Amino acid sequence: xxxxxxxxxMRKGMLEYCILLLLHKGPAYASDIIQQLKEAxxxxxEGTLYPLLTRLKNDRLxxxxxxxxxxxxxxxxxxxxxxxxxxxRHLDGAWNELTNTxxxxxxxxxxxxxLT
Amino acid sequence: xxxxxxxxxMRKGMLEYCILLLLHKGPAYASDIIQQLKEAxxxxxEGTLYPLLTRLKNDRLxxxxxxxxxxxxxxxxxxxxxxxxxxxRHLDGAWNELTNTxxxxxxxxxxxxxLT
DNA sequence: TTTCAGTACCTTGTATTGCAAAGTATATTT
DNA sequence: AAATATACTTTGCAATACAAGGTACTGAAA
Numbered sequence: 614x615x616x617x618x619x620x621x622x623m624r625k626g627m628l629e630y631c632i633l634l635l636l637h638k639g640p641a642y643a644s645d646i647i648q649q650l651k652e653a654x655x656x657x658x659e660g661t662l663y664p665l666l667t668r669l670k671n672d673r674l675x676x677x678x679x680x681x682x683x684x685x686x687x688x689x690x691x692x693x694x695x696x697x698x699x700x701x702r703h704l705d706g707a708w709n710e711l712t713n714t715x716x717x718x719x720x721x722x723x724x725x726x727x728l729t
Numbered sequence: 730x731x732x733x734x735x736x737x738x739m740r741k742g743m744l745e746y747c748i749l750l751l752l753h754k755g756p757a758y759a760s761d762i763i764q765q766l767k768e769a770x771x772x773x774x775e776g777t778l779y780p781l782l783t784r785l786k787n788d789r790l791x792x793x794x795x796x797x798x799x800x801x802x803x804x805x806x807x808x809x810x811x812x813x814x815x816x817x818r819h820l821d822g823a824w825n826e827l828t829n830t831x832x833x834x835x836x837x838x839x840x841x842x843x844l845t
Numbered sequence: 846t847t848t849c850a851g852t853a854c855c856t857t858g859t860a861t862t863g864c865a866a867a868g869t870a871t872a873t874t875t
Numbered sequence: 876a877a878a879t880a881t882a883c884t885t886t887g888c889a890a891t892a893c894a895a896g897g898t899a900c901t902g903a904a905a
C-alpha cells in the first residue's frame with residue numbers, strides 16, 4: 614500500500630496554491646520557499662519548484678528581481694503581480710469548494726452494505 | 730488567466746480520496762458515483778472515473794459485483810475492501826495534513842514588501 | 846593562483862493521471 | 876429489426892511532480 618504516492622498526488626495542484634499563498638505574504642527566493650513550505654509540512658524539491666516558478670512567471674502571475682546576497686550568489690526574489698493576487702483569490706475560492714466537497718462526503722452516514 | 734485548469738489540477742489526487750470516501754458510505758456503480766460527486770460539487774467524467782476504478786480494484790482497494798438492473802444493462806457495484814478501508818484512513822490523515830498546511834500558509838500575516 | 850566547499854539556479858527524462866472523444870455491449874422500446 | 880437508453884471501456888494527449896544530474900557564482904583555504 615503506497616501511501617507516499619497518494620500523498621504526492623494529493624499535493625498536485627495544491628502546490629501552486631500554496632506557493633502563491635506564501636508569496637502573498639512577501640517576496641522570497643527558491644530555497645527560501647522550500648524552507649518555508651517545509652515548516653508548513655509540505656515537502657517540495659528543487660526539480661518541482663523551479664519549473665513551477667518559471668511557469669507562473671511566464672503566465673504573468675509572478676515577477677522576480679535579482680538581489681545580492683551577503684554570502685553566495687545573487688538570488689531571484691519572486692513576488693506576486695496584480696494578476697497573481699487576483700488569481701490567488703480565484704484559487705481561494707477553488708480551495709473552499711474543495712474542502713466543502715470533502716466535508717459533504719465525509720459527513721454522510723455510512724449506508725447499509727448491499728453486497729454480501 | 731486559466732482558472733479552470735488550476736481547479737482541475739487541484740482536483741487531481743483529491744479524486745481518489747473523494748471516491749473512497751463516497752464508497753465508504755456504501756457500494757455504488759460508476760454512473761451513480763458520478764452523480765453523487767456532482768451533488769457534492771465535484772465534476773467527474775467517465776473517462777476519468779473508469780480507469781481510476783480499475784486501478785483501485787487492481788490495487789485491491791476496491792472490489793465489485795455485477796448486479797442486474799431493472800432498466801438497462803447490469804451494473805458493476807464497487808465497494809471498499811478491508812485494505813481499502815485502511816487506505817482511506819491513511820488518506821484521511823493526508824487530507825488533514827494538507828488542510829493544516831494551507832491554514833498555516835493562509836493565516837500568516839502579510840510581510841512588508843521588499844521589492845520596490 | 847588554484848582548489849574546494851557552499852549556495853543558488855536550471856534542465857532532462859520518466860511516471861502518473863485527468864480528460865476528451867470515440868468505441869463496445871446490453872436491454873428496452875418502437 | 877431498428878432506434879434509443881444505459882453502462883462499461885479504450886485510446887491518445889497534456890499537465891506536472893520528481894529524481895538525478897548539471898551550471899554558475901562566491902569566498903576561503905591550500
